Amino acid sequence: MPLESIRTLVKADLESTDSFIISCLASNIPMVKDIIEYILTCGGKRIRPLVLLLSAKALAHRGQKHIELAAVIELIHTATLLHDDVVDGSTLRRGHKTANNVWGNDASVLVGDFLYSRAFQIVVDVKHETVLDIFARATPFIAEGEILQLVNCNNPDTSEEFYFNIIERKTAKLFEIAAQLGAVLSSDCEEKIEAMRQFGLHLGLAFQLIDDAIDYSQSADITGKNVGQDISEGKTTLPLIHAMRKSKGADLKLLRDAIETGSSKRLADILGIIESTDAIKYTADTAKQHALQAKQALMYIAETPYRAALETLSDFAVERKY
Numbered sequence: 001m002p003l004e005s006i007r008t009l010v011k012a013d014l015e016s017t018d019s020f021i022i023s024c025l026a027s028n029i030p031m032v033k034d035i036i037e038y039i040l041t042c043g044g045k046r047i048r049p050l051v052l053l054l055s056a057k058a059l060a061h062r063g064q065k066h067i068e069l070a071a072v073i074e075l076i077h078t079a080t081l082l083h084d085d086v087v088d089g090s091t092l093r094r095g096h097k098t099a100n101n102v103w104g105n106d107a108s109v110l111v112g113d114f115l116y117s118r119a120f121q122i123v124v125d126v127k128h129e130t131v132l133d134i135f136a137r138a139t140p141f142i143a144e145g146e147i148l149q150l151v152n153c154n155n156p157d158t159s160e161e162f163y164f165n166i167i168e169r170k171t172a173k174l175f176e177i178a179a180q181l182g183a184v185l186s187s188d189c190e191e192k193i194e195a196m197r198q199f200g201l202h203l204g205l206a207f208q209l210i211d212d213a214i215d216y217s218q219s220a221d222i223t224g225k226n227v228g229q230d231i232s233e234g235k236t237t238l239p240l241i242h243a244m245r246k247s248k249g250a251d252l253k254l255l256r257d258a259i260e261t262g263s264s265k266r267l268a269d270i271l272g273i274i275e276s277t278d279a280i281k282y283t284a285d286t287a288k289q290h291a292l293q294a295k296q297a298l299m300y301i302a303e304t305p306y307r308a309a310l311e312t313l314s315d316f317a318v319e320r321k322y
Contacts, residue, residue: 017049018040021071025115036111044078068126069123082115131185145169156256171211177197199297214322237283291314
């Protein structure tokens, strides 16, 4: 069941989510309309809202609240991307110019703020105390992840433990609450809600690990972003951490200097070191461990096509090339 087949399973819900997003982002301000239209049409796998929709369906949700919350998850994710691209100085995402590259940093930050505020307006309108509590706790946790990554830039001494602390906050948390919220809407069973939360957490970790591996292993034509972008931004991700652990002498110095200076001038040499130390394999294997843990968490959920789709999503997270 490839990604398109998974989407087909909740096709109507995904279409409703997109329609809801468009309706709730209506604005009379031309620049807001232009940027939102641009980022919504630039594509995106919609994995996070898909997780919420599938988790709700796997627990036999009835009603429309899952549509609204799937929209919220996508709005928060899009807002973080707008802000991330400004912080990172990114010029390319999903094969398109970033919004900050087209409209400038100020506009991107402010439209990101607009998306955040709209997202919380929807959450309040849902009128579900547990849902509100989950969002209220999660959003500062996610922001802290971005801040941790920022203050840790250009640090070649980043430990694997610290790296996981960052990605759990900045990426995995949104996956975690997507799965958890789908369950909270659909069930009062704490065991099932916790199972879904664990699923989302490990899926999110696997997803980010593969993203970090792809940064050094695929071309911009495939990924839609510049190769070696992480090192040019001074980000010490797991492939680099492992490569430094396995390197010495001139190779180790090259990696450390590249991180400290945020330079990808010797990218070919850096990629050679990463390849020779099996850093991509190590990162991918670590991702597969988390994908397996995600699947194991679903043992507490009844077997349905929706649970099967969540399991397949775990496979997609680690098998994808983009």
